[in-house]
Amino acid sequence: MNDIQLQLNALRDELREHNYNYYVLDNPTIEDYDFDMKLKELLALEAKHPEFHDPNSPTLRVGGTITKNFNTIPHEYRMYSLENSYSKEDLLDWEKRIEKILDVENVEFTCELKYDGASMNLTYENGKLIKAVTRGDGFQGDEVTNNIKTIKTVPLRLKGDFPPKFDIRGEIILPLDGFKKMNEERVENGEEPYMNPRNTASGSLKLQDSSEVAKRPLECLLYNIKGENLPISTQFESLEKARSWGFKVPTVAKVAKNVDEILEFVNYWEANRHELEYEIDGVVIKVNNLQHQEELGYTAKAPRWAMAYKFKAEQVSTVLNEITYQVGRTGAITPVANLVPVLLAGTTVKRASLHNADQIERLDIRERDTVFVEKGGEIIPKIVGVNLELRPSDSTETVYRTTCPECETPLERKEGEAQHYCPNVSGCTPQIVGRIQHYISRKAMDIEGLGGETVALLVHEGLITNYADLYELTKEQVIPLERMAEKSAENLVNGIEESKKIPFERVLYALGIRYVGETVAKKLAKHYKSIEALMNASSEDLVNVDEIGVKIAESVAHYFSEEANLETINRLKQYGVQLEFSAEQLEGLTETLLGKSFVVSGVFEKVSRNELKKLIENNGGKVSSSISSKTSFVVAGDKMGPSKREKAEKLNITIVTEDEFLNMI
Structure with a gap:
């Protein structure tokens, strides 16, 4: 290594250390x-000696890279949502469920603040930042590495005893002081101020010019490590480790031994959250033991x-001007309150949404009422009450409409259902548009170049009436559409062609059969393996499929009877x-374990716990979270937990080793 290279490396290391002390430790x-x-000296040296380029140099913090298109990248480890709780009872129920599955008492928890920002997944290899990907839909997100490199609290190179490869999750946030200064500058320049820190942080990640991102005082607060064979045994230890490797991890996290200690933490931060430099909207509670986390696993949506x-x-009051009605893709009618605009949670x-006729009747909601509005889970606005003292004297009760607001077909309401439906499936425009929009959506056929607005345009122009029509579209038909250039038309037609490669389980979800979400579509696809077999299944056959209830079975059978x-x-x-399943998908699928139910417990050598569960399902077996008869x-x-072993022995359930299981298949 020559003198110039040594000088460059020494300068980079020194600046990294100063960055860490200033932005992470808050101790310049x-x-x-x-x-x-020193930064200018490094910039000059690097410009003079491009042969010693370092993709993780501290000089990259100033940005300058232009990203025209953000590539969509699958997450190696899915980014799940979280279940929400609002009371001590919710937490006690959750604790009981956990103890039942784990068959242990006195589970330990880690309590952390729930940062209100944009979720981010960072991948490190050999201590270097390789890529940064947004949460997206949890399965895949947009790569924003160049923009993330400008954030001072994201280490480009790690220190200490880090693993060779791992992912780490966190929130990109905009501290309140920085947000305030940004808005003051915008107002001075005659521009509209930004609405709230969370949306501004999220929008910053998709700016094309990384030097613009570098001007924003963004931070990254980390909280979750993902990887194989990590040298960590608890969530709390993972936070301490991440901090020692150079990540900014707030020090307020606390270990709690029971729900009372959890609530102590919750109550303190609910009262004192305004002392923080950034916004939070709650507390996240995690089972502390990572082996227990693995045993507990995931539902379809959340750990x-x-x-x-x-x-x-937060709750505000405003006036309800008018109640209108929307038609969904399944024909479901949703009443909507149109309000005098009001600022709520930023x-x-x-x-x-007023949800349904029962909700309107229960709260006695009327036009011209002064209503109380909240954000459910701080995302979706909902009306929670009416200020009767301010009700006009000539107010009249709301009469729920009896015909479809789009096609005037008389509405139907089936017994036991809360919503009214428009039965005009093939002639009601919002239903037609909605079904096609669902078909092309990201988790379904993910058709590149085709968005919801274009679908509506194609339907209104009479070019398509259902999703099968998409495959007959030509570039010449599409070009005359509003805001459609030749390249856009070409991308649209190519995207539709590419969708023919989408696997069967996603096609099944895309069909939009009522009650058939992603998880149910996967179960049905895996069980029947082709649309032919599924079409020929009766309601009685369908109910025998694992986790398919009567309502889903009847809906599927009805769909295929039309x-x-x-x-x-x-x-x-x-x-x-x-x-149908492709030859590659069918490879490795057997019915060797059909009708058998398995509980997986402990740590394994040859395959990971998740691989083991996949092997059970691929061979026709069912994975259960807790031991029963x-x-x-x-x-x-x-x-393996001793109480779990004891319970299995008590119920005379066969216990097999990893090798014995692998021999079974």
Whole structure:
């Protein structure tokens, strides 16, 4: 290594250390002027010697890279949502469920603040930042690495005993002081101020010019490490480790031994949250032991081992001008309150869902009422009450409409259902548009170049009436549409062609069968393996599929009994859409374990716990979270809980080792 390279490395290391002391430890060890001089020296040296380029140099903090398109990248470890709780009872119920699944008493928890920012996944290899990806839909997100590198609290190189490869999750936030200064500058320049720190932080991540991102005082607060064979045994230890590697991890996290200690933490921060430099909207409680987290696993949407305790929602009052009605893709009618605009939790609220006729009747909501509005989970505005003292003297009760607001078809309401429906499935425009918009959505067919507005335009122009029509569209038909250039039209037609490669389970979800969400679509696809087999299944057959209830079974059977649906599926088949498992997907799928239920417990050597569960499901078995008389086998690894073993023995359930299980399949 020559002298120039040594000089460059020494300068970079020194500046990294100063950055860490200033932004992470809040303990500067150098004057700002001296730091700036050293940074200029490094910039000059790097410009003179490009052969020694370092993608993680401190000089990259100033930005300058332009990103025209942000690539969509799948997450190696899915980013789940969190279940919400609002009371001590919710937490006690959750604790009981955990103890039952783990078959242990006195579970320990880590309490952390719930930062109100934009979720981010950072990947490090050999101590260097490799990529930064937004949460997206949890399965995949947008790569924003160049922009994230400008944030001073994101280490570009780590220190200490970090693992060779891991992901770390956190929130990109905008501290309140920085947000205030940004808005003061905007007002001075005659620009509109930003609405709230969270949305401003989120919007910053998708700016094309990273030097613009560098001007914003963004921070990254980290809270969760993901990877294989990590040298960590508890959540609290993972926070301390991350801090020692150079990440900014707030020091307020606390270990709690029971729900009372959790509530002590919650109550303190609900009362004192305004002392913080950044916004929080609650507390996140996690099972502390990482092995217990693995045993608990996940539901379709959230980890079983974590819970968000949301602070009481902010409430405002405003006047309800008018009640209007919206039609969803399934024909469901949603009444909507159109309000006098009001500022609530950092955003201007103009509309709120009234849910259904029962809700309107229960709260006796009327036009011209002064109503109380909250944000459910601090996201969706909802009306929670009426100020009867301010009700006009000539007020009249709300009469729920009897015909569809779009096609005037008389509405129907089935027994036991809360919502009214428009039965005009094939002739009601919002239903047609909604079904196609669902078909092209990200978790379904994910058709690039085709958005919801374009779908509405294609329907209104008479070019399509259902999703099968998409496959007959030509570039020439699309070009004349509003805001559609030749390149856009080409991308749209190519995106539709590419969607023919989307696997069967996502196609099944895309069809929009009522009650068939992502998880149910995967279960049905895995069980029947082709649309033909599923179409021929009766309601009675469907109910026998794991976790398929009567309501779902009847809905699926009804969908395939409709001639129009069969005709659409036949067309999709002709166009080459994947309506069965491919040879690659079928490889490794057997029915060896059909009818058998397994509980997986402990730590394994040859395969990970998740791989083990996948092997059970791929071979026709069912994975259960807790031992019961219906359990066929317990697959026991190292450190299996003694009470779990005791329960299995008491119920005479066969306990097998990892090797014995692998021999079974």
